[in-house]
Amino acid sequence: MLFDDDPPPKLIGIARLAASSDVLEAKRQVEYFELETRRFIGRGSGRMRSIYTLNPYRGCEFGCKYCYARYAHEFMELRDPLLFERKIYAKQFRPAAFRAELRRLKFGDTVWIGTATDPYQPAERRFNITRQMLEAFAGERGLDIGITTKSDLVARDAAVMTRIANQNKLRVHLTITTLDERLARLLEPLAPRPALRLAAVAKLTEAGVPVSVLAHPVMPLINDSEASLERVCEAAARNGATSFSAAPLFLQPCAQRVFLPFLEQRFPHLVRRYRERFEKSAYLKGHYPAMIAERVDQIRARHKMMDRPAPEWPVSPVLGDQMVLFALYSAK
Numbered sequence: 001m002l003f004d005d006d007p008p009p010k011l012i013g014i015a016r017l018a019a020s021s022d023v024l025e026a027k028r029q030v031e032y033f034e035l036e037t038r039r040f041i042g043r044g045s046g047r048m049r050s051i052y053t054l055n056p057y058r059g060c061e062f063g064c065k066y067c068y069a070r071y072a073h074e075f076m077e078l079r080d081p082l083l084f085e086r087k088i089y090a091k092q093f094r095p096a097a098f099r100a101e102l103r104r105l106k107f108g109d110t111v112w113i114g115t116a117t118d119p120y121q122p123a124e125r126r127f128n129i130t131r132q133m134l135e136a137f138a139g140e141r142g143l144d145i146g147i148t149t150k151s152d153l154v155a156r157d158a159a160v161m162t163r164i165a166n167q168n169k170l171r172v173h174l175t176i177t178t179l180d181e182r183l184a185r186l187l188e189p190l191a192p193r194p195a196l197r198l199a200a201v202a203k204l205t206e207a208g209v210p211v212s213v214l215a216h217p218v219m220p221l222i223n224d225s226e227a228s229l230e231r232v233c234e235a236a237a238r239n240g241a242t243s244f245s246a247a248p249l250f251l252q253p254c255a256q257r258v259f260l261p262f263l264e265q266r267f268p269h270l271v272r273r274y275r276e277r278f279e280k281s282a283y284l285k286g287h288y289p290a291m292i293a294e295r296v297d298q299i300r301a302r303h304k305m306m307d308r309p310a311p312e313w314p315v316s317p318v319l320g321d322q323m324v325l326f327a328l329y330s331a332k
């Protein structure tokens with residue numbers, strides 16, 4: 001336990017850099033900081049070692065109630081999970097250093113953009129870091145690049161993505177958990193409406209950029225009905241997406257600290273069941289994951305969405321997509 005007269009914890013590494021970052025702007029309850037970054041491109045560990053990761057920001061203003069990435073702020077000694085959506089760190093972009101890192105990648109290497117934050121969150125409108133990074137990617141060849149976002153702002157960069165796709169493999173993964181606007185507003189308070197995300201799917205595919213739609217996470221008795229998933233898949237196909245996936249909710253303790261109070265407020269009848277399911281494990285166990293996988297397979301087949309994302313991206317049959325992403329945090 002920390003008492004008032006205890007010495008403050010010694011900050012090292014990313015926590016020290018975060019503590020000394022300059023405030024760029026304070027907006028409503030959100031503060032933007034500039035974060036000095038030694039290395040932009042991280043690397044997974046264990047079986048994810050072959051995957052490189054890139055996160056232009058730390059923290060995410062969209063504030064999804066189920067967000068598993070809140071854990072990433074704990075590396076900066078920011079333990080209150082709500083600070084993840086209120087203190088946003090924009091990485092200080094150094095084009096020459098970034099290009100030097102890109103040159104060290106090999107032909108065929110895989111880079112995932114947006115594994116622990118949304119690269120097109122509101123901060124991107126101001127700081128354009130994702131855009132600048134993509135401009136650098138346009139000078140590369142032979143990379144396998146995935147971008148995950150919940151924002152229609154991604155369509156702004158359709159032209160540069162087309163240039164990247166001419167010389168690399170590129171796929172954008174738009175997350176759409178539900179088409180119900182009211183439910184989306186509850187679950188993902190500051191993310192763009194599902195209709196705007198679908199419009200972005202259409203713009204990107206018209207520009208020749210391959211798009212997947214992800215209905216992650218699938219939350220029991222909230223967005224897991226066949227009808228709900230089918231509506232998302234049907235709309236994705238109608239707007240040009242060529243793949244669809246959906247995997248069950250994964251709730252680490254840091255995510256539970258936001259998600260369970262949210263349930264108490266908005267879905268009180270579900271609290272007991274969720275507490276029981278997630279009390280001992282961050283994963284849903286039993287027949288549920290297999291049932292959802294079968295449901296999604298059938299929906300995908302009905303809408304001929306048979307293009308599957310790369311085996312580990314973003315759905316791993318063994319770990320589930322969120323665990324794969326979680327396994328990559330240490331590389332940020």
Ligand code: SF4
Pocket residue numbers: 060061062063064066067068069070116117118150188191
């Ligand atoms: S968009 Fe992604 S990173 Fe941002 S709050 Fe939502 S789940 Fe977390």
